Amino acid sequence: MTMRSVLAAGFVLAACPAFAQDATITYKSLGPELALDLAKATFADCQKKGFQVAVVVTDRFGNPLVMLRDRFAGTHTPTTAQGKAWTAASFRTNTLELAAMSQPGSPQSGLRNLPNVVMIGGGIPVEAAGTMVGAVGVSGAPGGDADEACAKAGVSAVKDKLDF
Numbered sequence: 001m002t003m004r005s006v007l008a009a010g011f012v013l014a015a016c017p018a019f020a021q022d023a024t025i026t027y028k029s030l031g032p033e034l035a036l037d038l039a040k041a042t043f044a045d046c047q048k049k050g051f052q053v054a055v056v057v058t059d060r061f062g063n064p065l066v067m068l069r070d071r072f073a074g075t076h077t078p079t080t081a082q083g084k085a086w087t088a089a090s091f092r093t094n095t096l097e098l099a100a101m102s103q104p105g106s107p108q109s110g111l112r113n114l115p116n117v118v119m120i121g122g123g124i125p126v127e128a129a130g131t132m133v134g135a136v137g138v139s140g141a142p143g144g145d146a147d148e149a150c151a152k153a154g155v156s157a158v159k160d161k162l163d164f
Contacts, residue, residue, distance in 0.1 A: 038155065046141060052070040055154070
């Protein structure tokens with residue numbers, strides 16, 4: 001019996017380091033400098049097209065890092081842009097796709113009723129080396145597809161910096 005107890009205790013102790021390794025994780029996320037560059041590039045693309053928008057860039061968890069708002073953009077645009085970025089980060093999918101797949105009557109239509117979810121085009125996840133590192137949301141262009149085009153242009157403008 002004593003030998004079994006010693007062996008059992010040995011197996012338990014041998015397994016402990018494996019559990020300790022799982023106690024912490026490492027991940028990549030946008031830093032504030034790159035988030036600002038992304039927001040500026042997105043904002044500039046929208047302005048070039050004549051759109052008065054708000055742009056929000058979040059970290060990988062949907063927490064805002066940067067918000068830029070054109071002085072003529074609607075009062076609702078910062079909140080909407082943040083909601084789009086948060087939604088894209090949370091679901092790891094662009095909001096134009098989410099809007100299409102969650103139409104009333106579809107199996108995913110209930111997603112529209114979740115708190116803080118904004119199912120309007122203009123939010124996209126930002127990836128680097130195959131990992132989502134943040135999201136960008138745009139609000140104020142004449143339609144979600146135009147918001148999304150600005151967001152994609154912003155990501156393209158900083159693509160070389162995303163490959164960190």
